[in-house]
Amino acid sequence: MKTTDxxxxxxxxxxxxxxxxxxxxxxxxxxxxxxxxxxxxxEALDYLCQYENEPDKLPSLILLDIQMPEINGFQFLELFKxxxxxxxxxxxxxxxxxTLDPVDIERANAEPHVLDILKKPLDPVMLKMLLLQNxxxxxx
Amino acid sequence: MKSLKPAILYLDxxxxxxxxxxxxxRRDYTIFTAQTAEEAFKILKENDVQIVISDQRMPxxxxxxxxxxxxxxxxxxxxxxLTGFADIESVIKAINEGHVYRYITKPWEEQDxxxxxxxxxxxxxAQNELRNRNAELEKAYTELEKFVYSASHDLRAPLASVxxxxxxxxxxxxxxxxxxMDYFLKIESSxxxxxxxxxxxxxxxxxxxxxxxxVEINFEKLFKETIESLEHFEKAPxxxxxxxxxxxxxxxxxxxxxxxxxxxxxxxxxxxxxDDESNKQVDLKAIVENGHARIEVKxxxxxxxxxxxxxxFSMFYRSAAKNAGSxxxxxxxxxxxxxxxxxxxxxxxxxxxxxxxxxxxxHHENN
Numbered sequence: 001m002k003t004t005d006x007x008x009x010x011x012x013x014x015x016x017x018x019x020x021x022x023x024x025x026x027x028x029x030x031x032x033x034x035x036x037x038x039x040x041x042x043e044a045l046d047y048l049c050q051y052e053n054e055p056d057k058l059p060s061l062i063l064l065d066i067q068m069p070e071i072n073g074f075q076f077l078e079l080f081k082x083x084x085x086x087x088x089x090x091x092x093x094x095x096x097x098x099t100l101d102p103v104d105i106e107r108a109n110a111e112p113h114v115l116d117i118l119k120k121p122l123d124p125v126m127l128k129m130l131l132l133q134n135x136x137x138x139x140x
Numbered sequence: 141m142k143s144l145k146p147a148i149l150y151l152d153x154x155x156x157x158x159x160x161x162x163x164x165x166r167r168d169y170t171i172f173t174a175q176t177a178e179e180a181f182k183i184l185k186e187n188d189v190q191i192v193i194s195d196q197r198m199p200x201x202x203x204x205x206x207x208x209x210x211x212x213x214x215x216x217x218x219x220x221x222l223t224g225f226a227d228i229e230s231v232i233k234a235i236n237e238g239h240v241y242r243y244i245t246k247p248w249e250e251q252d253x254x255x256x257x258x259x260x261x262x263x264x265x266a267q268n269e270l271r272n273r274n275a276e277l278e279k280a281y282t283e284l285e286k287f288v289y290s291a292s293h294d295l296r297a298p299l300a301s302v303x304x305x306x307x308x309x310x311x312x313x314x315x316x317x318x319x320x321m322d323y324f325l326k327i328e329s330s331x332x333x334x335x336x337x338x339x340x341x342x343x344x345x346x347x348x349x350x351x352x353x354x355v356e357i358n359f360e361k362l363f364k365e366t367i368e369s370l371e372h373f374e375k376a377p378x379x380x381x382x383x384x385x386x387x388x389x390x391x392x393x394x395x396x397x398x399x400x401x402x403x404x405x406x407x408x409x410x411x412x413x414x415d416d417e418s419n420k421q422v423d424l425k426a427i428v429e430n431g432h433a434r435i436e437v438k439x440x441x442x443x444x445x446x447x448x449x450x451x452x453f454s455m456f457y458r459s460a461a462k463n464a465g466s467x468x469x470x471x472x473x474x475x476x477x478x479x480x481x482x483x484x485x486x487x488x489x490x491x492x493x494x495x496x497x498x499x500x501x502x503h504h505e506n507n
Binding site: 020021 | 289292293296297299300301303304305307308311312313326329330
């Protein structure tokens with residue numbers, strides 16, 4: 001089941017439509033077929049806690065929507081800091097927003113695990129470059 | 141406040157002056173008198189005073205000093221200084237530091253002083269009006285800011301989904317007819333979401349503009365039309381609707397506002413159903429009682445947690461629910477009902493459902 005060369009990407013978005021789009025983007029653009037999706041931050045956190053000792057089940061990248069009910073993207077980041085340090089270690093995060101509020105950008109850039117904050121819809125070319133630069137995916 | 145006589149506080153160390161002033165003006169104004177600054181401050185603290193008049197020459201404190209202190213602690217009343225002679229320097233000081241409106245020279249003429257007092261009262265009213273307007277503006281501005289932040293998300297999010305889908309459809313190489321159809325259906329659903337939000341904003345805007353119209357309400361028809369208008373909702377076809385009307389007299393109200401209210405409540409009842417409930421049910425009830433009608437909308441959906449009950453009617457509040465809407469619906473309901481002099485309450489248990497009860501006055505003559 002595991003395709004070793006492809007990074008495991010976790011998608012967190014309350015909007016099913018955007019999960020569909022994001023997932024398709026990742027596969028169609030050849031970034032990865034290895035994707036897990038969650039419609040709430042809570043479910044995603046549960047997953048991370050459950051597999052904290054199984055590194056190959058942990059994502060190298062999390063695509064995290066900001067505007068979500070219950071736990072939003074920034075609240076997720078706070079809770080993410082509570083999980084064991086070595087679990088956090090290999091995980092990079094890219095935040096997604098439909099509006100790119102300047103305050104949100106500033107906040108996101110101050111977060112150590114956050115690579116960048118991108119505007120929706122995802123731009124697969126940009127994402128690909130970003131992943132290459134950060135050595136999350138290997139050049140083809 | 142209008143019906144009350146305007147209140148004036150007069151501070152003077154000479155009792156005769158106080159008595160004379162009171163005798164002259166007590167019929168037109170409520171007069172408070174004080175011989176010391178301490179007494180005067182006590183009065184200011186306990187009463188709503190529009191004008192403060194102070195004598196300049198007093199043993200413990202000058203009028204200028206007193207008025208300065210009044211300005212710092214009670215900025216609202218209009219301040220005036222009484223001077224025994226043209227003591228220009230103290231007058232200038234008082235005007236600058238105590239923001240004194242006028243100075244009056246002693247001995248005063250009744251006609252002159254009355255005119256000055258009335259001018260000061262007009263000035264007070266104007267200032268008060270300005271303060272109220274400012275407060276209103278501030279509230280409107282805060283709401284607008286909140287609105288822009290939330291609306292920009294609610295407007296752009298579905299649009300971004302559509303843009304993503306279109307982009308995807310363009311680069312997806314194996315697009316047979318079924319896949320294309322799937323893309324179209326997804327685009328349609330996002331566009332519908334955007335449309336609902338825009339219609340909500342339009343109805344909110346209309347609500348603030350509309351003048352009230354009072355027509356006879358046919359509840360049966362109103363309920364059926366509202367249900368029909370919401371048929372495109374994803375979960376609507378799975379829901380069993382029931383209508384119960386108890387009415388023995390004519391009921392008149394503002395139909396378009398009533399529609400706005402019902403539409404929002406009912407769309408929530410449809411949206412917030414539990415997926416695992418096999419008998420999804422929404423019960424609509426109208427009871428025309430003495431002087432008013434009671435409308436109940438009851439569902440067996442996800443319900444509202446007790447800690448959220450207070451907040452659901454505020455602007456852009458969203459419950460913790462996964463499929464939360466834009467957060468504007470119930471705010472519109474509340475605003476609309478306020479305009480109709482109606483009322484809304486909610487009864488709910490999480491996981492069991494919610495019951496919204498709306499009460500609106502009957503505008504028919506013999507209700």
